[in-house]
Amino acid sequence: xxxxxxxxxxxxxxxxxxxxxxxxxxxxxxxxxxxxxxxxxxxxxxxxxxxxxxxxxxxxxxxxxxxxxxxxxxxxxxxxxxxxxxxxxxxxxxxxxxxxxxxxxxxxxxxxxxxxxxxxxxxxxxxxxxxxxxxxxxxxxxxxxxxxxxxxxxxxxxxxxxxxxxxxxxxxxxxxxxxxxxxxxxxxxxxxxxxxxxxxxxxxxxxxxxxxxxxxxxxxxxxxxxxxxxxxxxxxxxxxxxxxxxxxxxxxxxxxxxxxxxxxxxxxxxxxxxxxxxxxxxxxxxxxxxxxxxxxxxxxxxxxxxxxx
Amino acid sequence: xxxxxxxxxxxxxxxxxxxxxxxxxxxxxxxxxxxxxxxxxxxxxxxxxxxxxxxxxxxxxxxxxxxxxxxxxxxxxxxxxxxxxxxxxxxxxxxxxxxxxxxxxxxxxxxxxxxxxxxxxxxxxxxxxxxxxxxxxxxxxxxxxxxxxxxxxxxxxxxxxxxxxxxxxxxxxxxxxxxxxxxxxxxxxxxxxxxxxxxxxxxxxxxxxxxxxxxxxxxxxxxxxxxxxxxxxxxxxxxxxxxxxxxxxxxxxxxxxxxxxxxxxxxxxxxxxxxxxxxxxxxxxxx
Amino acid sequence: xxxxxxxxxxxxxxxxxxxxxxxxxxxxxxxxxxxxxxxxxxxxxxxxxxxxxxxxxxxxxxxxxxxxxxxxxxxxxxxxxxxxxxxxxxxxxxxxxxxxxxxxxxxxxxxxxxxxxxxxxxxxxxxxxxxxxxxxxxxxxxxxxxxxxxxxxxxxxxxxxxxxxxxxxxxxxxxxxxxxxxxxxxxxxxxxxxxxxxxxxxxxxxxxxxxxxxxxxxxxxxxxxxxxxxxxxxxxxxxxxxxxxxxxxxxxxxxxxxxxxxxxxxxxxxxxxxxxxxxxxxxxxxxxxxxxxxxxxxxxxxxxxxxxxxxxxxxxxxxxxxxxxxxx
Numbered sequence: 049x050x051x052x053x054x055x056x057x058x059x060x061x062x063x064x065x066x067x068x069x070x071x072x073x074x075x076x077x078x079x080x081x082x083x084x085x086x087x088x089x090x091x092x093x094x095x096x097x098x099x100x101x102x103x104x105x106x107x108x109x110x111x112x113x114x115x116x117x118x119x120x121x122x123x124x125x126x127x128x129x130x131x132x133x134x135x136x137x138x139x140x141x142x143x144x145x146x147x148x149x150x151x152x153x154x155x156x157x158x159x160x161x162x163x164x165x166x167x168x169x170x171x172x173x174x175x176x177x178x179x180x181x182x183x184x185x186x187x188x189x190x191x192x193x194x195x196x197x198x199x200x201x202x203x204x205x206x207x208x209x210x211x212x213x214x215x216x217x218x219x220x221x222x223x224x225x226x227x228x229x230x231x232x233x234x235x236x237x238x239x240x241x242x243x244x245x246x247x248x249x250x251x252x253x254x255x256x257x258x259x260x261x262x263x264x265x266x267x268x269x270x271x272x273x274x275x276x277x278x279x280x281x282x283x284x285x286x287x288x289x290x291x292x293x294x295x296x297x298x299x300x301x302x303x304x305x306x307x308x309x310x311x312x313x314x315x316x317x318x319x320x321x322x323x324x325x326x327x328x329x330x331x332x333x334x335x336x337x338x339x340x341x342x343x344x345x346x347x348x349x350x351x352x353x354x355x356x357x
Numbered sequence: 358x359x360x361x362x363x364x365x366x367x368x369x370x371x372x373x374x375x376x377x378x379x380x381x382x383x384x385x386x387x388x389x390x391x392x393x394x395x396x397x398x399x400x401x402x403x404x405x406x407x408x409x410x411x412x413x414x415x416x417x418x419x420x421x422x423x424x425x426x427x428x429x430x431x432x433x434x435x436x437x438x439x440x441x442x443x444x445x446x447x448x449x450x451x452x453x454x455x456x457x458x459x460x461x462x463x464x465x466x467x468x469x470x471x472x473x474x475x476x477x478x479x480x481x482x483x484x485x486x487x488x489x490x491x492x493x494x495x496x497x498x499x500x501x502x503x504x505x506x507x508x509x510x511x512x513x514x515x516x517x518x519x520x521x522x523x524x525x526x527x528x529x530x531x532x533x534x535x536x537x538x539x540x541x542x543x544x545x546x547x548x549x550x551x552x553x554x555x556x557x558x559x560x561x562x563x564x565x566x567x568x569x570x571x572x573x574x575x576x577x578x579x580x581x582x583x584x585x586x587x588x589x590x591x592x593x594x595x596x597x598x599x600x601x602x603x604x605x606x607x608x609x610x611x612x613x614x615x616x617x618x619x620x621x622x623x624x625x626x627x628x629x630x631x632x633x634x635x636x637x638x639x640x641x642x643x644x
Numbered sequence: 645x646x647x648x649x650x651x652x653x654x655x656x657x658x659x660x661x662x663x664x665x666x667x668x669x670x671x672x673x674x675x676x677x678x679x680x681x682x683x684x685x686x687x688x689x690x691x692x693x694x695x696x697x698x699x700x701x702x703x704x705x706x707x708x709x710x711x712x713x714x715x716x717x718x719x720x721x722x723x724x725x726x727x728x729x730x731x732x733x734x735x736x737x738x739x740x741x742x743x744x745x746x747x748x749x750x751x752x753x754x755x756x757x758x759x760x761x762x763x764x765x766x767x768x769x770x771x772x773x774x775x776x777x778x779x780x781x782x783x784x785x786x787x788x789x790x791x792x793x794x795x796x797x798x799x800x801x802x803x804x805x806x807x808x809x810x811x812x813x814x815x816x817x818x819x820x821x822x823x824x825x826x827x828x829x830x831x832x833x834x835x836x837x838x839x840x841x842x843x844x845x846x847x848x849x850x851x852x853x854x855x856x857x858x859x860x861x862x863x864x865x866x867x868x869x870x871x872x873x874x875x876x877x878x879x880x881x882x883x884x885x886x887x888x889x890x891x892x893x894x895x896x897x898x899x900x901x902x903x904x905x906x907x908x909x910x911x912x913x914x915x916x917x918x919x920x921x922x923x924x925x926x927x928x929x930x931x932x933x934x935x936x937x938x939x940x941x942x943x944x945x946x947x948x949x950x951x952x953x954x955x956x957x958x959x960x961x962x963x964x965x966x967x968x969x970x971x972x
Contacts, residue, residue: 066481077501193621290493321497329489547765
């Protein structure tokens with residue numbers, strides 16, 4: 049059991065190291081950081097001072113370790129645009145992003161999971177087909193198209209809701225709807241197939257052949273087993289909350305982390321981009337860890353298997 | 358028709374038993390073929406140049422004789438822009454899919470062939486790739502390197518490689534451990550012969566199915582980046598780019614946005630339908 | 645007696661087997677100090693239960709994997725390291741027949757292409773001559789050229805094994821290792837394939853290492869038989885003699901368990917105890933926990949393989965020299 053978690057935590061740490069390495073490599077490959085950050089018009093003596101201050105004349109491996117050290121201390125550089133620490137800029141945008149993504153996550157689960165379970169239990173029914181068609185649409189309609197369609201209908205044509213901004217709770221409805229619908233469709237499709245897989249297992253047939261009432265077979269045998277793969281995808285969804293918000297925040301001019309990222313990329317504000325990259329990696333890794341812990345809770349077999357994997 | 362092609366065609370029809378193709382798949386194939394033809398001949402069939410201005414017909418609605426799909430704010434023909442956008446988007450998607458399939462398969466084979474440290478490295482990188490949202494990584498790279506079409510294709514080519522790598526590695530290892538690959542190896546065949554002539558044809562159907570699953574995601578990813586203004590840059594145009602531009606005129610001229618958006622949705626849907634069907638036919642084990 | 649084609653001296657092979665990612669690695673001595681010689685044109689039968697190391701021995705003798713210690717010499721020269729160009733060139737002279745012919749064939753190529761493949765790999769003959777050779781090989785394994793156009797999936801098990809045999813013979817090799825070549829086939833087909841193998845060996849003066857757990861088949865085809873138990877040879881001798889008068893208690897048990905005409909099953913020796921586990925080898929003689937005649941010394945000392953008269957060698961504390969042999 050202890051070893052199971054030790055392996056997971058080791059893996060999580062490795063992912064963070066890889067992300068930092070990725071940022072470092074990309075940063076170094078992209079050119080001279082002094083020029084990138086100070087701009088080509090900077091006087092040579094300023095550039096030289098910057099290089100000295102940041103250890104850019106040191107051997108590459110020394111720079112690599114310094115970079116790690118700086119990140120560990122939370123020194124993520126300053127935004128090129130307004131000179132404030134990048135981490136401050138990012139942190140102050142987080143509440144806005146959570147205001148969209150947390151309700152959206154709730155709706156995804158509340159809509160997607162029951163729809164998937166219902167579809168699996170009534171396979172081939174009209175509702176099953178409707179769920180599957182919606183799920184396919186949820187995959188093939190990109191979020192920016194869905195967002196614009198919602199704006200077109202509810203803001204432009206009907207005039208019920210505002211099309212962008214962050215002035216009242218009504219401004220949040222369309223972004224949350226966009227995020228929820230796509231995610232719910234994916235989740236419904238996934239839950240349905242996890243459920244169908246479990247329902248095809250011999251122990252389900254055995255239980256119902258024994259005379260266990262079908263309702264009880266479903267609630268005490270099928271659902272707990274189908275929960276395991278579903279929890280995995282939920283964990284992945286938590287990890288991608290920020291990534292998912294990038295497009296939607298841009299469409300609805302919602303001042304969250306995603307929009308900050310797009311603006312930072314367009315302006316090549318490297319410190320901010322790097323800071324968000326790390327934030328996403330941390331979210332990802334944390335949610336994966338939580339899923340692994342939940343796994344241990346849901347499926348005792350995994351603990352012993354994990355120890356031998 | 359020569360004998361050989363006749364035989365191939367027969368073998369083909371036997372393997373795929375043509376009459377059994379469902380209507381949805383037939384429609385999807387038709388759509389994709391049409392898209393490919395458009396991509397190949399975009400400039401020839403476009404009624405206007407895609408940057409050509411028609412200032413007397415700005416924001417013309419669709420359905421008029423001169424501009425079937427209407428015009429945009431600058432009077433550029435939406436249909437012509439759409440055709441060129443299809444070409445660019447498909448070019449990027451095909452280029453990227455080809456790169457990621459080749460890179461992934463080669464890395465998977467290297468992992469299977471050398472095992473040990475190389476295999477661990479490939480597995481670690483593919484775990485990492487799979488666990489980080491690609492959009493964020495792509496945005497970071499674009500921020501650091503700026504933007505150009507080759508960079509964009511190369512960047513999109515990193516999308517999904519880990520799936521091919523895992524499949525290729527797993528299947529090559531099992532082929533190497535027992536079976537035809539081990540048998541051919543002891544005949545004295547070189548590794549390139551074993552991997553290219555024996556293992557690759559044997560796992561090709563699984564890889565092709567994976568391609569049809571990755572391809573729509575590449576189209577969506579590219580159009581998403583272009584929509585955000587971080588992918589294909591003006592004056593070049595792509596489907597996502599057009600949607601992004603059309604968003605500004607959503608109120609007055611929704612057709613600018615609707616035409617490319619519909620194309621994106623129908624194309625990804627068509628590839629998915631073909632992919633699902635192929636998966637059922639060729640490789641039911643793949644999820 | 646003709647000169648030896650294959651000389652195996654004291655080869656050993658140890659695998660590290662782990663129980664889990666951080667489990668302690670256990671050393672598994674798959675092969676432990678095996679020495680053999682196979683004379684030109686002779687067949688050596690290698691017998692043993694699963695886990696006895698007979699397949700690993702076969703792979704090492706064929707040069708598919710290197711031994712950890714010891715040496716294999718082929719035609720007087722040491723074996724090239726696996727994967728090298730010299731090793732690949734050497735493959736033309738030695739070939740393997742696998743247990744599972746369907747697995748050994750590429751399902752996506754017609755079988756004629758696969759029979760031709762060794763000729764393509766080693767660049768033997770003109771393209772026209774290669775096609776002619778394929779037809780010749782198909783006839784040699786009692787199939788018709790029409791079978792060549794088929795895919796492995798469209799052939800029966802026996803036909804597939806004939807294809808594998810034809811492919812192995814394409815380069816006119818001197819030496820074949822057959823690893824359980826018929827055990828995946830129906831009993832009725834087994835005899836046909838074994839007979840074919842016998843005929844081909846006589847015609848082409850092939851040297852064979854024939855690995856099997858099936859004593860009936862080994863007896864039919866082998867000149868010399870070696871019995872393996874947990875990575876070591878416990879008895880070796882000429883086939884007829886060994887089957888008529890097995891000396892090692894393990895060989896006696898094997899022979900008594902194998903049905904033979906004219907012998908009643910009443911004399912069958914039943915082995916007690918667990919089947920051999922290469923990861924937990926008993927001390928002393930590895931066979932002692934199951935041996936009906938074991939004495940205290942067997943648990944302490946490893947018996948060496950030593951001559952007991954004739955060409956017979958036995959590794960057993962209870963079987964020494966001619967005296968024991970007469971008494972038995």
